[in-house]
Amino acid sequence: METTQGLVIRIKGAAFFVESGFGEIRCSLRGKFRLGDAPEEVLPVVGDNVLVRIEQGRGAGGTQGVIVELGIRRSILARTDPSQRKGYRILGANMDQAILVFAVKEPELNLRLLDRMLVSAACGPMDAVICVNKMDLADSRARIDESLAPYRTMGYRCVCSSALTGEGVEGLAGMLAGKLSIFAGPSGSGKSSLISRVQPGLELVVGNVSARTGKGMHTTSHFEIHRIPRGGYLGDTPGVREFGIWGVSKEKLAGYFRDFALFRAGCRFATCTHSHEPDCAVKDAVERGDVSRDRYESYLRILETVSDERNMKRPW
Ligand SMILES: Nc1nc2c(ncn2[C@@H]2O[C@H](COP(=O)(O)OP(=O)(O)OP(=O)(O)O)[C@@H](O)[C@H]2O)c(=O)[nH]1
């Protein structure tokens, strides 16, 4: 019986496509998978390392196999499940970085959504790159710079780009070599357009932005990663409308806000959630202007939606 190691690059219905030394293998699942001593069964996702049993050699339908083992994940990008069937949804595994793509407008720049996605990336854990696309539509570059300033101060890499003019595309391409990167963000922000610019030949389907709502039309329908010639993989994802934080407790949330980090030690209570407590150094920093009020607002909004540590349900 022949087995090989591989990487899940695409999932379509019940078919898992795995890249391996044998080329691309179309796989089914052997059955139940658990990660470590996790009680709950988990399914492979894009980016997972798997062990495949080869069932059938190169025939008309290509190589086929069965996934028999699932490797431990070094990172995941997860969100709450909008349909609430399971409570959460794992978008992908083992990613090194998330390229968070937002448009200057069409759709409107939504920094509160960015803040949520930054928390999930940090929780991953994975790096995040902030990409503001459609710069060709910007009325004022200075305003965009002002919006990005707090993020630059926190040490996030920020790219201003245009898939139309090519601005920022080289810089972005340089950040992708040798890494597994996932492009994520609102529908219509230009993720597929940018990837096609960065990696000509991928020919991803690009959609329109609705003239009526100013929002994207959810063109990309599944997550798939593509190998890039400079080494590494690029993943395009379906646009998100909302992004619920999953897997982060009230107690841990502030730890994912880099701009709070310098101040947290100064709070009177070690368990301070920086909301209602007295003598909170984070709140003081907001008052002084050392932490942006918008970021603090994002934090409070997220805090309301996440559970206490003791009520956290993590499948592993
Ligand atoms: N003016 C301008 N339009 C852009 C730019 N990038 C993308 N677009 C347009 O924006 C629309 C949406 O682009 P897509 O690449 O499909 O956006 P997406 O983020 O992949 O959207 P989903 O797949 O729905 O999540 C298309 O009409 C693109 O031509 C840009 O930099 N400038």
Ligand SMILES: [Mg+2]
């Ligand atoms: Mg797309």
Ligand SMILES: [Zn+2]
């Ligand atoms: Zn505090």
